[in-house]
Amino acid sequence: MVYGLILFxxxxxxxxxxxxxxxxxxxxxxxxxxxxxxxxxxDTVRFSGGTRTKAATYLVAPEPLFTEWNIIAFKTASQNDSxxxxxxxxxxxxKRKMQDFSADPSRLKDPLGLKIGDRWVNFLPLLNPxxxxxxxxxxxxxxxxxxxxxxxxx
Numbered sequence: 001m002v003y004g005l006i007l008f009x010x011x012x013x014x015x016x017x018x019x020x021x022x023x024x025x026x027x028x029x030x031x032x033x034x035x036x037x038x039x040x041x042x043d044t045v046r047f048s049g050g051t052r053t054k055a056a057t058y059l060v061a062p063e064p065l066f067t068e069w070n071i072i073a074f075k076t077a078s079q080n081d082s083x084x085x086x087x088x089x090x091x092x093x094x095k096r097k098m099q100d101f102s103a104d105p106s107r108l109k110d111p112l113g114l115k116i117g118d119r120w121v122n123f124l125p126l127l128n129p130x131x132x133x134x135x136x137x138x139x140x141x142x143x144x145x146x147x148x149x150x151x152x153x154x
Contacts, residue, residue: 019146020146020150021068021116021117021143021146021147021150022067022068022115022116022117023067023068023071023114023115023116023136023147024064024066024067024113024114024115025064025065025066025067025112025113025114025115025134025136026060026061026063026064026065026112026113026115027060027061027065027101027107027110027112027113028045028058028059028060028061028110028111028112028113028123029042029058029059029110029111030056030057030058030059030111031044031056031057031058031059032057034059039059041062042059042060042061042062043059043060043062044057044058044059044060045057045058045059045060045113045120047120047123050121050122050138051079051081051083051137051138052122052124052137052138053111053122053123053124056123058111058113058123060113065094065097065098065101065112066090066094066097066098068147068150070090070091070093070094071088071089071090071091071147071151072089072090072091072151073088073089073151074086074087074088074089074147074151075087076139076144079137083137083138083139083140084138084139084140084141084143084144085135085136085137085138085139086135086136086139086144086147087133087134087135088133088134088135088136089132089133090132090133090134095130095132098130098134099129099130099131101130102126102128102129102130103129107126108125108126108127108128108129109125109127110125111123111124111125112124112125112126114136114137114138116138116139116143117143121136121137121138121139122137122138124137
């Protein structure tokens with residue numbers, strides 16, 4: 001009987017654990033513009049489009065510039081399409097990596113792919129050199145709440 005109660009409480013405690021939110025920001029190029037051996041190990045993504053990005057096929061780098069673990073704080077704003085944008089502040093490692101990436105002016109117009117979980121959200125360029133914050137568009141209310149929970153419980 002005691003063992004049964006212990007197993008029951010253990011199962012309840014484990015089942016209430018919220019899911020972790022995965023976020024990746026990766027360099028990308030339109031597939032039609034990406035030619036050469038440097039793109040051999042890049043993944044092909046067929047993006048169906050969104051409110052800020054047209055449907056297209058992209059090549060996406062194998063390694064992200066940063067992930068959810070590099071976000072140390074963020075603010076949100078709702079958008080007209082009921083999605084959310086987050087203005088994320090990055091840790092020193094990701095900040096340096098983004099500054100190095102954006103130091104090359106030719107990269108400023110290249111899209112960055114935003115992947116939340118298994119969902120490709122958008123492919124938007126930086127346009128300006130990175131300073132210390134980045135705006136990420138296309139979050140749902142549940143994803144914003146989960147990211148806030150993840151930051152609070154690291």
